[in-house]
Amino acid sequence: MANPEEGDHATGRRSQARVWLVPAVVVSLLMALLATMYLAYVVDPSKHLHGFPIALVDQDTGDVLGGQPTNVGKQISDALVQQIPSDKIDLRALGINEAQHELSSGNVYGAIVIPSDFTKRLGIFATASVVPGDVSQPIITVYTNPRTGSFSPQVVQTVAGGALARANQTVGERLTETVRTQLQSSGGGQAPELVGLSRLMLAKPIDVVVTPFHPLPAGTGGGLTAFFYTMMVLLAGFTGAMVINGMVDSSLGFAPTEFGPWYVHYPPTPISRLRTLLLKWAIITGTAPVVAAIFMGVAHWLGMPIDRPLVLFLYSTFAIIAVGVTALSIVSALGTAGMLINLILFIVLGLPSSGGTIPIEALPNSVARLADFEPMHQVYLGIRAILYFNADGAAGLSRASWMTLLGLAIGLSLGAIITRYYDRKELHRAPTAAR
Incomplete structure (x- = not known):
């Protein structure tokens, strides 16, 4: 015959384990996921480069060097294509107008531009090494795109700088040999030595100029204001939804309202799950434009430039509503566990895959794939474009708008269908006896 006391002790142990063990395990797993996601994307971005887009513009028309028709620009561009690893860098050969359009739309992170008179200027520079006269080095310009983020210009400079340094050395060796051959021909078979300064000039004849394309104005945090504004919008939707959920449930009597050591537990209100969710949706929808206006007011007060205030206000409001509605639907469907799901969906997985600090093309593939659907990346594209x-629209606003609309539709459908199902099954919000 079973001993009742042993059964009570076993029940007590299970109850104690539920009190302390389950929360400890959940928090530990959540922090493990957070550490993995956050450190994976920031430890070594250059190691994870894949498909990083850089434009290559070769305008050089060529000239005659050493008595031979030559196009050094084409030689350099061909060498760049061979030297720059295609599995890491998407080097796109474009015309100058197309490259400027891609830079203006944020579709490439930088551009290497070889001017039309490059070979001609190289020949003049070679001649100036032995003939007196004013001369300037031939230039190759590397444009960075600081509007695509604070990290991408560093990658462009590293990739383009390393490749062009090798090209500069190769061109210098060939140019030095050409000048020596010409001197030998004019000197009656003897090859006079080049003076030290001439050798130094010819060794690295190309002046690589790195400059930003459409530099950011003051007050943009070096390209970080778009990312932090995105964070504000996501937190407004996510955190706002959680606050609204808790306060509405307390007011309707489904949870106690606590004030320090005191609390009030109102009698439960006879209201369906669907109507409760509709009430919460209405509150977040009404609050969103107020919060969006507050964000813009604070940004203006701090001197942050906003060239398209109406578009920013409308899209921020739209994004806050979409995130808030979806977060409320998840909590309504899953209860307390929904808060954890929301945290993972909108923050833990969203921040490293947003592309706001490190480009998507410099993230591990497992993290980069999250950007296809993660809300924070979609919102970031919209805020950055604005x-x-x-x-x-080509800079990301069109995609952001459609993806935000899709997220809102999913949130509305999920919440309405599940809460309606609960109501039809008479799964009312009432205490359940503990087992």
Whole structure:
């Protein structure tokens, strides 16, 4: 015959384990996921480069060097294509107008531009090494695109700088040999030595100029304001939804309202799950434009430039509503566990895959794939396009708008269908006896 006391002790142990063990395990797993996601994307971005887009513009028309028709620009561009690893860098051969358009839309992170008179200037520079006269080094310009983020210009400079340094050395060796051959021909078979300064000039004849394309104005945090504004919008939707959920449930009597050591537990209100969710949706929808206006007011007060204020206000409001509605639907469907799901969906997985600090093309593939659907990346594309690219749809605003609309539709459908199902099954919000 079973001993009742042993059964009570076993029940007590299970109850104690539920009190302390389950929360400890959940928090530990959540922090493990957070550490993995956050450190994976920031430890070594250059190691994870894949498909990083850089434009290559070769305008050189060529000239005659050493009595031979030559196009050094084409030689350099061909060498760049061979030297720059295609599995890491997407080097796109474009015309100058197309490259400028891609830079203006944020579709490439930088551009290497070889001017039309490059070979001609190289020949003049070679001649100036032995003939007196004014001369300037031939230039190759590397444009960075600071509006695509604070980290991408560093990658462009590293990749382009390393490749062009090798090209500069190769061109210098060939140019030095050409000048020596010409001197030998004019000197009656003897090859006079080049003076030290001439050798130094010819060794690295190309002046590589790195300059930003459409530099960011003051007050943009070096390209970080779009990312932090995105964080504000996501937190407004996510955190706002959690606050609204808790306060509405307390007011309707489904949870106690606590004030320090005191609390009030109102009698439960006879209201369906669907109507409760509709009430919460209405509150977040009404609050969103107020919060969006507050964000813009604070940004203006701090001197942050906003060239398209109406578009920023409308999209921020839209994004806050979409995130808030979806977060409320998840909590309504899953209860307390929904808060954890929301945290993972909108923050833990969203921040490293947003592309706001490190480009998507410099993230591990497992993290980069999250950007296809993660809300924070979609919102970031929209905010960045509005703040830095004159609200250009091609710069990400079109995708952001459609993805935000899709997220809102999913949130509305999920919440309405599940709460309606609960109501039809008479799964009312009432205490359940503990087992």
